[in-house]
Amino acid sequence: MVQPARKLNGSRLVRFAWLPLCLVLAACHVDMYDQPRYQPNQVSTFFRDGRAMRPPVENTVAIGSFDPDSALLTGKVNGELASELPVELTAELLEHGRTRYDAYCAPCHGIAGDGNGVIAYRGPLQVPSLHQDRLRTVAIGYFFEVITNGVNRMYSYANRIPPEDRWAVAAYVRALQLSQYADVNDLSAEERQQLGVK
């Protein structure tokens, strides 16, 4: 005896109504937490040196980062160290320079620029004072040059301090130097009275 084929009626369909839910739940997957793409500083098994962040090919120049005629980017004018700031000197620039100086320079050079920073204090380091005559009279482009390329035992800070910020630091170093050699005669009569000097 042959069984008659069962009809696909409504109540049978309802019993399988949960099936489409499987499709939706299939998206609930931890793969979304770690998607197949690289994050900064991630380890890569694809590249031989294991770095996901690729160092640029040698001699690569980023757009806008190179102009041999720009004093702003090279610190030089006609091959000589720039003697003037290539940016406008404002109170904001000096304030910005102060935050950069305190973050990047003060550990060695000291908050006041006298070479007594905390690293110099802890280590066997002699850090030159920024208030010596040689540095007080040198062209301002020299500070840009030193931040960019380093000097003696000081490393380059070019990859941490962008060119505009380097000029802000240079300007602030000049302000620091001025602060240590301020002339009392530059003050107004009122200010001199406050200090108790004639």
Add this chain to the structure above:
Amino acid sequence: MSAQIFPRNANAIVWVSILGLVLLVGGIVAALVGLYLSPWFTDVGVPKAQPVPFSHKHHVDQLMIDCRYCHATVERAAHAGFPSTDTCMSCHSQVWTNSPLLQPVRDSYRTGDPVVWRRIYDLPDFVYFNHSVHVAKGIGCASCHGRIDQQQLTAKAQPLFMGWCLGCHRNPEDNVRPRDEVFNMRFDPLTLPLEERVKLVESYQIPTDGRLTNCYTCHR
């Protein structure tokens, strides 16, 4: 008179069983929630082994080195910037030059192979987070990273639940601080009166119209 099918204490057994079942289910749920919130799952306060046992307490608290000395792109980019070996060596070519603890750093400097640090704060990949905007709007490092200046070994200070992100996005005035205190670990924004913090929210143009709690603010 018919015989009793159930013993006298049947009612009591039923009630105790129901109570026991409720307590059991409740206990299991409570245990799971507790596990979910515990450091066993969230890693809060649990340092990971690193190639060099770097101490933020020594560098930040004792030497008072600014966060930006190493995390240089925190004001400019989404990623705070992990220090390259060159950054470590800009001091450690001069100080602690013979420390065996720093051997991996010196090896890395010599060979060019990076030091493989283990990430502490790992957001899910479907979350967009940008350091620079938080710093620019007066949210201090300590608001998310805790008193990292007191950590000998680096560990997570927050479980990074979405509700925690939203808490600050709903009430930014609870965490905002003056911009020049962002990198100051000792500063507590709650020492400022509420009116001043509300003023900061206004002057830093932190949106309070609900934009900060839109899904696409972080999930884009």
